[in-house]
Amino acid sequence: MYDAPGQDGRWTVIDNIGTLVTNDPEAGDGPLGLIHDAAVVMGDGLVQWVGPRSRIPEGSAGSRYDLRGRAALPGFVDSHAHLVFGGERAEEFAARMTGAPYGAGGIRTTIAATRAASDAELGANVARLVAESLHSGTTTIETKSGYGQSVPDELRSLEVASAHTAERTLLAAHVTPPEFAGRSDDYVRMVVDEMVPKCAPHAKWIDVFCEEGAFDADQSRAVLEAGIAAGLTPRVHGNQLSYGAGVQLAVELNAASVDHVTYTTDADVEALAASDTVATLLPGADFSTRNKYPDARALLDAGATVALAADCNPGTCYTTSIPFCIALAVREMHMSPDEAVWAATAGGAAALQRTDIGHIRVGARADLIALDAPSHLHLAYRPGVALVREVWKDGYRR
Numbered sequence: 001m002y003d004a005p006g007q008d009g010r011w012t013v014i015d016n017i018g019t020l021v022t023n024d025p026e027a028g029d030g031p032l033g034l035i036h037d038a039a040v041v042m043g044d045g046l047v048q049w050v051g052p053r054s055r056i057p058e059g060s061a062g063s064r065y066d067l068r069g070r071a072a073l074p075g076f077v078d079s080h081a082h083l084v085f086g087g088e089r090a091e092e093f094a095a096r097m098t099g100a101p102y103g104a105g106g107i108r109t110t111i112a113a114t115r116a117a118s119d120a121e122l123g124a125n126v127a128r129l130v131a132e133s134l135h136s137g138t139t140t141i142e143t144k145s146g147y148g149q150s151v152p153d154e155l156r157s158l159e160v161a162s163a164h165t166a167e168r169t170l171l172a173a174h175v176t177p178p179e180f181a182g183r184s185d186d187y188v189r190m191v192v193d194e195m196v197p198k199c200a201p202h203a204k205w206i207d208v209f210c211e212e213g214a215f216d217a218d219q220s221r222a223v224l225e226a227g228i229a230a231g232l233t234p235r236v237h238g239n240q241l242s243y244g245a246g247v248q249l250a251v252e253l254n255a256a257s258v259d260h261v262t263y264t265t266d267a268d269v270e271a272l273a274a275s276d277t278v279a280t281l282l283p284g285a286d287f288s289t290r291n292k293y294p295d296a297r298a299l300l301d302a303g304a305t306v307a308l309a310a311d312c313n314p315g316t317c318y319t320t321s322i323p324f325c326i327a328l329a330v331r332e333m334h335m336s337p338d339e340a341v342w343a344a345t346a347g348g349a350a351a352l353q354r355t356d357i358g359h360i361r362v363g364a365r366a367d368l369i370a371l372d373a374p375s376h377l378h379l380a381y382r383p384g385v386a387l388v389r390e391v392w393k394d395g396y397r398r
Ligand SMILES: N=CN[C@@H](CCC(=O)O)C(=O)O
Pocket: 082, 106, 107, 110, 209, 237, 240, 285, 311, 313, 314, 315, 316, 317
């Protein structure tokens, strides 16, 4: 197997890796499956071999990258982003930093700017942010619609996103748009009857913002059930700004993930731990809204699956940097560096129900990043430093 070139004509050997995170406990030490002095062989877009470099298979010729003792890990899997939008909200951020509270209503500012933007402008914005996130090590990114909130604008948001990612989410009910002011039930009826059937073929996931000032539990359930009926899998924005029904609704509907999870009761934590629903924590949003942070320790200690995502959006969190989120998770949420790295790679893959990414095993997508550091611990240890030095996606150096 190893002496034949990949169909693209060659293997790529990443050699002399100081510490490799595989996320395969059977391949190395601890939950991260750490291998020291490791090598990875990639071909045809997949991992073909992984192990100690002293055992690289004969004939693994092709391009060879010598990492000279630097660390490598799976590319980050960012399972929560809002990249299709017009405009920005720096003034709102500045006001918040001097005391103004965050509320769901700010979303309407971006709805107006998104509706006014051309397809080309929206596409350029997505391309810019996808490139930015790739540069900081994100090799898979989800993105949501949600700043259109009309059938044509949600539809074109998903179409614009389709050039960049297969992980597309119809965020059909983000906030009631101005033409439905005071009539949120009418908006939800339109979403269920018209928007979901028309938009579902362009998405994989259905999402709702279940929160005070956005949509209540019954409205959220109606939106999610319409999405399920149209073949989409649910994910939920829940418990971001207050205690509420989001977590329990996500668990009840067997959602892939419930995201934010900042205000949780003991019952919420227990429900998540007993479920297959991933708790996706978005500490960048809590940072940029001066919110409290989720109780990651309670979730982890109870046995819930925890993911970390960046939540790039113009309102609550205008960053694409997963390393920044890892640093926050460790410093502010008391996750260990190992837990945070797992959550940003394997955890993100779990939140997207993907088994082909988030780990370095034979047969996985060849998505791998190299750090300008000897181990993954430096991602939290050196906050704010651009440590991601090389990125391979589908086996190609980007
Ligand atoms: N909370 C809901 N949606 C976004 C924020 C949207 C906005 O303020 O524009 C989030 O995930 O934080």
